[in-house]
Amino acid sequence: MGRLNRLLGVGFAAALAASTVFTAAGALAEDGAVKIGVLTDISGQFSHEAGEGSVTAIKMAVEDFGGKVLDKPIEVLVADHQNKPEVAVAKAKEWYESEKVTMIGNLINSGIALAVAQVAKDENGIAIVNGSGSSKLTGEGCTPNSIHYAYDTYALANGTANELIRQGKKNWYFLTADYAFGHALEGDASAIVKEAGGAVSGAVRYPIETSDHSAFMLQAQASPADVVAIAGSGTTFINAVKSAGEFGLGASGKTVAGLLVWVTDVHALGLQAAQGMILTNAFYWDRDDETRAFAAKFEEKMGRKPHMGDAGDYSSTMHYLQAVEAAGTTEAQAVMAKMRELPINDFFAKNGKIREDGRMVHDMYVYRVKAPADSKSEWDVYDYVATIPGDEAFRPLSESACPLVKD
CATH class of the missing domain: 3.40.50.2300 (Response regulator)
Incomplete structure (x- = not known):
């Protein structure tokens, strides 16, 4: 199992070296696309909690949403932060400033999540954390541009x-x-x-x-x-x-x-x-019929059952896209307001809500x-x-x- 994960991780990293851009249709999106970034650990020690699973989950959400929002194609960019905060910060700045990425997801490794949340604030982008757990993300490290979604310490x-x-x-x-x-x-x-x-x-x-x-x-x-x-x-x-x-x-x-x-x-x-x-x-995955249905779809693509990071990445991406559609814009503060306003009711959470500190509250x-x-x-x-x-x-x-x- 461990060797298989390592081999998959190496193969996935090689694929990323060739191309860091994925779209719902599998081709480079045209200018004006709504861009989502997945900043994760592709082949390091946290890759089996994130990595290809997080990319798969976010791409599944984009595909299930229909591949477009506000009549624009949705493009997913992927990068390996190598568990180095300086690499993550540089990539996040590049994405927000040059690539016009509007949301960065996953963010496994708490030091990296805390650093990228601040970049999101400075660049008026959005950061949604599913991979990392530090409760500082909704404490002294909270920002008006970041959400801590799946779990915390x-x-x-x-x-x-x-x-x-x-x-x-x-x-x-x-x-x-x-x-x-x-x-x-x-x-x-x-x-x-x-x-x-x-x-x-x-x-x-x-x-x-x-x-x-x-x-x-x-x-x-x-x-x-x-x-x-x-x-x-x-x-x-x-x-x-x-x-x-x-x-x-x-x-x-x-x-x-x-x-x-x-x-x-x-x-x-x-x-x-x-x-x-x-x-x-x-x-x-085996909690109820809805979790089993999501798990079956995910397993078809990944060859394993999803964990809470995968489920959170899917759910939060879907919630983000619903908020963009409801707000009629990708402007960060307008979308954040809609994300706080709209309840979350899906296989991951029932009556979930995002508080002013960025914590998504759920059972x-x-x-x-x-x-x-x-x-x-x-x-x-x-x-x-x-x-x-x-x-x-x-x-x-x-x-x-x-x-x-x-x-």
Whole structure:
């Protein structure tokens, strides 16, 4: 599975080297097209949470919308930010200024998402974040031009921490990937654990490039914690979970909690390694008939089930295009106003709404990874535990650090 993803990623990167422009019709759009940019990780460590999946989802939304808006063709541009903020910022400026891109989507990697959100503000474009999770995007990093759509660190920590504390697991230890997202996830989860009457007995931060987690696992194993919470994503998270299994953290009585778990992570790990893990998610392909229908269409194109980033990329692109049509223009502030005004009702969210801080509020879901014996098919990996209503899932506006929020 991992090797296949890497091969697909390399092939996809090669295709991008030949051409970074895609349209609904597969040809270069004429002048005057409405241009959407997909700025993502094509072949790096976050590519299986974004990359070709995000491009496929956004292109699906464009195709399902009809390939045109305001009587203009819709053109999709794609670039690999290589997980380098300077590359992302330069590309975003080029797209907004020279290519007249009106919206940039996906933006995996929280440091990059925060930087590009500011570029969107400066250039009066729109940035819609689905790949990244830092709650700073709707806190001190909020802008009038950016939307945080699928999930964030507060909602993930809120669901998982509260469920485990409800089970009586109140002493926590954090294994945190040393980058913006990992820090935000640890910070949000720590605050929620303490507020719920729990305690944090320690934390260790490890470089995202590390492949040897042994020293970190020994520290976690020696802690008095009930829960070892892994705050990271991508291959960093997968490697950490594998190490936790090798060091017998679960067998020793500790609960391993994934604070950001993608369904592709569970598939790559296998149920034997991931079983019993509690996680919070915005989307699961097998939730209802609508999610299954979207998943079937996506799988036809990608050869795998969609995760919450894919679903969010599709839903937010469709919502953006509906807002452009309703506003009668691609001017950023007019479109942002319509996006806040129009409710989101699709397979991803029911009665979703975009607040003044840019947070798209919707229900979140707590799941438990199935044991191998309970799974009926390759992607049948979660048992439903609970629904967290949107107004409870995300940080309340009364606690927001966003300067756009009025008292």
